[in-house]
Amino acid sequence: MAYGVQFRGRLQPNQTQRWFTYNWPSNYDVAWMVVPTDAQPGGAHVTCDVALERAANNTFTYWLTVQNLTSDSFDFEARYNFLN
Amino acid sequence: MRSTATASAVPAMEPVEAPAYAPARKSGVVLAKPTVGPTLAAGGAAKFADNGGPVIEIARVQLVYWGSAWASNPPPTPSANQVTGAVENMLSGSYMTGLAQYRQIGRGYLLGATVYGASNPPNNFTDSDVSNFLKARIADGTLPSLDADNQNLYLVIMPQGVNNQNSGFIGEHTYYVDPAGKHVHFGWITNGGTLNGVTSILSHELVESVTDPEGSAITGVAGTCTQGGWCEIGDVCYINSVVDGTTVQKYYSNNDSGCIAPVWPALNFPISGVQWRGTLPPSATITWFTYNWPEYYFVLWDVVPTTLGPGGPEVKSRVKVERASGAYITYWIEVTNLTNRQVDIEGRYVILDR
Numbered sequence: 550m551a552y553g554v555q556f557r558g559r560l561q562p563n564q565t566q567r568w569f570t571y572n573w574p575s576n577y578d579v580a581w582m583v584v585p586t587d588a589q590p591g592g593a594h595v596t597c598d599v600a601l602e603r604a605a606n607n608t609f610t611y612w613l614t615v616q617n618l619t620s621d622s623f624d625f626e627a628r629y630n631f632l633n
Numbered sequence: 634m635r636s637t638a639t640a641s642a643v644p645a646m647e648p649v650e651a652p653a654y655a656p657a658r659k660s661g662v663v664l665a666k667p668t669v670g671p672t673l674a675a676g677g678a679a680k681f682a683d684n685g686g687p688v689i690e691i692a693r694v695q696l697v698y699w700g701s702a703w704a705s706n707p708p709p710t711p712s713a714n715q716v717t718g719a720v721e722n723m724l725s726g727s728y729m730t731g732l733a734q735y736r737q738i739g740r741g742y743l744l745g746a747t748v749y750g751a752s753n754p755p756n757n758f759t760d761s762d763v764s765n766f767l768k769a770r771i772a773d774g775t776l777p778s779l780d781a782d783n784q785n786l787y788l789v790i791m792p793q794g795v796n797n798q799n800s801g802f803i804g805e806h807t808y809y810v811d812p813a814g815k816h817v818h819f820g821w822i823t824n825g826g827t828l829n830g831v832t833s834i835l836s837h838e839l840v841e842s843v844t845d846p847e848g849s850a851i852t853g854v855a856g857t858c859t860q861g862g863w864c865e866i867g868d869v870c871y872i873n874s875v876v877d878g879t880t881v882q883k884y885y886s887n888n889d890s891g892c893i894a895p896v897w898p899a900l901n902f903p904i905s906g907v908q909w910r911g912t913l914p915p916s917a918t919i920t921w922f923t924y925n926w927p928e929y930y931f932v933l934w935d936v937v938p939t940t941l942g943p944g945g946p947e948v949k950s951r952v953k954v955e956r957a958s959g960a961y962i963t964y965w966i967e968v969t970n971l972t973n974r975q976v977d978i979e980g981r982y983v984i985l986d987r
């Protein structure tokens with residue numbers, strides 16, 4: 550398995566934002582995880598939904614909808630991991 | 634293959650879902666932590682104490698290569714790209730994981746790397762030369778300005794042959810106060826012409842900067858250091874080690890009573906298990922949380938019913954993430970019972986990697 554950070558972003562208070570990342574080989578199974586890079590103890594910060602687009606015969610585009618659950622802005626990073 | 638993928642932002646197109654207000658229940662886990670290198674004498678009293686001053690919990694490291702030599706063709710040895718690559722290894726690898734013992738400081742990440750060749754640092758430069766340079770470059774937009782949480786760390790790397798006015802110093806970190814009253818944390822690193830030499834000095838300044846950016850946080854108790862100035866965790870450990878392919882200096886660990894350069898533990902991933910079990914009343918939604926998960930683990934969650942219920946879906950779950958500190962994550966797992974009867978569940982985790 551390989552693990553890396555695909556992108557970093559910032560969310561304003563209570564903001565929901567969607568990112569996409571493309572040209573991922575369709576024969577790879579990819580897991581995603583969104584982690585804040587600002588520490589703010591006290592409750593859940595972020596959640597993420599992943600949607601998938603078959604952009605071409607051999608590539609996927611991943612659409613990540615990232616939601617800030619707090620009333621503070623924060624930075625985050627989107628990590629990926631190949632499952633196969 | 635993965636390098637072909639890039640990210641772009643587009644406007645949100647889906648409705649915002651409301652956060653859960655269901656009561657949270659608690660379960661804790663502390664998984665294996667990285668092993669550490671050889672230690673000095675064990676069982677001694679802590680050499681370093683927390684004096685309560687600011688730390689940099691998740692450093693946003695901005696590298697600055699100052700001087701026209703960095704932009705020369707052919708590039709110098711080491712090149713800016715070589716140093717940047719090594720620092721990325723240092724930040725993303727295991728090296729900083731031992732700092733969790735100091736106010737739960739976590740790994741940093743590379744904010745950017747900038748070559749600035751329009752001026753040259755003077756030989757026998759001073760701290761003021763460096764801080765004035767940074768002030769000007771932040772003001773003219775060459776370098777990013779401070780973040781809201783003041784987690785930026787500017788590390789200025791000198792060309793070979795340019796030295797500090799104090800001949801005994803090859804690297805240093807300190808801070809200046811900007812016009813808004815914010816403390817700007819920075820360090821400088823001299824260059825002896827080898828990659829290993831630069832990364833060794835830089836690693837020393839990195840771990841000291843995050844644990845003690847202003848001389849008021851993690852410092853040695855009386856008698857720990859022999860030299861003057863701030864007594865910090867790198868100052869009693871001038872020992873090199875290679876971690877994730879990069880030469881670094883060890884730093885002092887109170888937990889290990891010695892100098893460490895943590896390496897990843899030999900674990901066979903994936904690692905899976907059941908984190909908790911629970912019961913959901915009919916149509917109920919309950920959120921559980923589980924804490925102290927090292928931030929460097931890539932964890933997936935799955936909630937499965939253990940009550941038989943053929944004929945339709947029984948539960949669904951949603952994972953929310955809290956960065957509780959630099960070093961640790963708390964997972965909040967919202968589970969909804971989709972039936973009109975009580976359902977028992979178990980929450981399963983898989984650690985894919987680190």
